[in-house]
Amino acid sequence: MTNLEIVKEIAKGYNNLDSSIIESFSSDDIIYESQWVINSINGSKEVFSYLAHKFEIIKNSATEMHAELAYFGEEPCIVLAQGSKENPVATIRVKIEDNKIARIDICQIPHWNDTVRTNEYPN
Numbered sequence: 190m191t192n193l194e195i196v197k198e199i200a201k202g203y204n205n206l207d208s209s210i211i212e213s214f215s216s217d218d219i220i221y222e223s224q225w226v227i228n229s230i231n232g233s234k235e236v237f238s239y240l241a242h243k244f245e246i247i248k249n250s251a252t253e254m255h256a257e258l259a260y261f262g263e264e265p266c267i268v269l270a271q272g273s274k275e276n277p278v279a280t281i282r283v284k285i286e287d288n289k290i291a292r293i294d295i296c297q298i299p300h301w302n303d304t305v306r307t308n309e310y311p312n
Contacts, residue, residue, distance in 0.1 A: 203256035218232060222294050
C-alpha cells in the first residue's frame with residue numbers, strides 16, 4: 190500500500206470510530222503522541238487500548254467525528270473536526286515505515302489552515 194492509502198485507512202478508522210481499522214496497519218512499536226496528552230503512548234497494545242476507549246467515549250457523547258484527507262506539503266495528513274466538518278480541531282500527521290504506521294501525531298502545529306484540504310472523508 191502507498192502512504193496515501195494507509196492515511197486514508199486511518200481517516201476511515203476515525204470516521205467510523207473503529208480503532209481496529211487503524212490497528213491492522215500499525216507496527217507493533219507504534220507511537221501515539223498528542224499535544225493534549227501529557228505522555229506519548231507506546232506500543233500497539235497501549236495505543237489501541239487508548240484509541241478504543243477514546244472512540245467509545247466519543248460514540249457515547251453523540252459527538253460527530255470527521256476525518257478529512259489533506260496534504261501538508263507533499264505529505265498526506267488528516268484534518269480532524271468534531272461536531273461538524275466546519276469545526277476543525279487538529280491535524281493528524283503520520284509516519285509510515287516498512288508499509289506500517291510507526292507514529293501518529295495529533296497536533297495543532299502544523300495548523301489545519303496550513304494544509305491543503307480535499308473535502309474527502311474516507312469511510
